[in-house]
Amino acid sequence: MKQYSAQIAMTVLGPLLTASTGVEQYGLQRAFHRNSRNEPVIPASHIKGKLRVALEELATTEIVQTEESASSETLEKSKYGIANQITKWFGRRSDDNPQEQGYEPAPGMLYFSDFSCQVVASEQAHAGKSQGKAEGSKKDDTLRRRARIAIHAKARTAAENQLREVEDYFKSGAQIHCTGSVTFYAENLESALRTTAMLQSGFTWLATLGAEKGIGFGRLQQARIDMPIEKPPKVSSLKDDALHESTGLHLRIRPREPIMVGGVKSQRTNFVVSEKILSGGLIKGALTAGLNRGHGVLPLHREFSGEHAHEFPNFRNLVTHFENIRITHAVPALKNHPRPVTFPISAIKCGAHYADTALCTDAFPLFNNEAPQYFIDWKSGTDELETIFGYAKPKEIFVTRTEIDDKSRRAQERNLYTYSYCCPEDRHERPIEWICNVDFSEVPATARRQVKIEFFKAVELYLDRLGKRNSPVEIDVGDDRFPPAQAGGDLIRDGLAIITLQADAVMLAPESVEPGKNMLPLYEAFWAELSRGEDKTGPQSLELVDFYAHQTFKGGYVYHRYLGM
Incomplete structure (x- = not known):
């Protein structure tokens, strides 16, 4: 399979609104979707969803047109073939009868990018933020707004509690140039051209884009998909003698x-x-x-x-x-x-100081009449300990x-x-x-x-x-392995080994964990079995002295989601 990429260019007439990200202004119900760099974009998921619906409608129309001339067997094969192809491109829906089709992931083969939105920066085309109140005054960062209402079905007047204010980023009639790309895999150029031709048909079928369904919002004036370009075959940078004998x-x-x-x-x-x-x-x-x-x-x-x-x-x-x-x-x-490196949960904070209580056997005094903090709440300050251990x-x-x-x-x-x-x-x-x-x-x-x-x-x-x-x-x-932020000390010191897990580990059987039960015997049995080696017949080399741990249950999500048990 070869990887192909095709550029997509669209012209959309304003006003346009795609609402996915949160609103940062008080009293504003919807704002234009922005990426992590705060740039207005049409999200890839919106384009993908609109194209899927368009192609499903086109497929139904094509089947209806050929229904009179085709036999029932041919028609059934046609329906299955088109539906199967759309599922292959866009992925299986979450509610597509998982009991029969399985619970395994079935992602689509089309990967769209977000579509950037650009217009000529003019008063007639682009709204954005309102102008400053006066020269030298504090800039007004309030977003430009547009009011929307819902009409009561019987009274034909504005419905109660249905007044909304949405961001008016692009003014009415503005020509918004949206550019993005689609990446997919195909056997050859001919197969890739068939894919882009079907996507072009989907864009031709579309009339509007965006969140608002009102008249005049997000009118798709034109869309063009360029010739798919094969991604050049990658050549690995590795030389045969570059790797050491490490594991x-x-x-x-x-x-x-x-x-x-x-x-x-x-x-x-x-x-x-x-x-x-x-x-x-x-x-x-x-x-x-x-x-x-x-x-x-x-x-x-x-x-x-x-x-x-x-x-x-x-x-x-x-x-x-x-x-x-x-x-x-x-x-x-x-x-x-x-x-x-994961820092131990035996770490405590005493005022502005940190300590590790893993080897403390005696009670330690209060520091400035304050009890030590376990599981430190970083919302109250800077993440000093996480920074020391390298976390971003x-x-x-x-x-x-x-x-x-x-x-x-x-x-x-x-x-x-x-x-x-x-x-x-x-x-x-x-x-x-x-x-x-x-x-x-x-x-x-x-x-x-x-x-x-x-x-x-x-x-x-x-x-x-x-x-x-x-x-x-x-x-x-x-x-080789990447250097850690904090190097470990001697494995054994004074006959003791301190082990800090770097990730969650399955140690205990769920049925053995009972509310209020002392966990020490369970952990003792685990480390005793682990230290006997793979064959479980050797002598016990580790004896648990103390532990700091917390437990959580994971798993069963698919079972509970689909079977409702």
């Missing part, structure tokens, strides 16, 4: 746009918070999908195994030993800074999304969600990268070097998207 590599991940990772929606809210740390399983899954996509393997989530190695000519060793590769969690750090805090943006009902063209009931995204910079606009290590120690020594080489090349060539929204990323691969 590790490291990855430095830099998203090119805000990224949404993990996060499970609670039934009690419609707010989903992105994880700040990228799990190793997420990275392995994205690499699996990238390799499958690049070699034309469907479904994209199919796991690697030795029996499929022949389908990946240049990555046979990697596919065979993929399950023996361990990837640590990718932790956010400022660019060109060391990899962060990505800036967050909030995006509201909904699914549109095919008939009413309005938001579906109970399908309005707000997502928290992590930006590739912090609140001071300093760039952030996510750093993880890759461990090959479980790979047989005879194949380890070749597996490292193939892993290095696979990441460079095929790992270009991550997260729930398949956000584009850039990744640098380096030899």
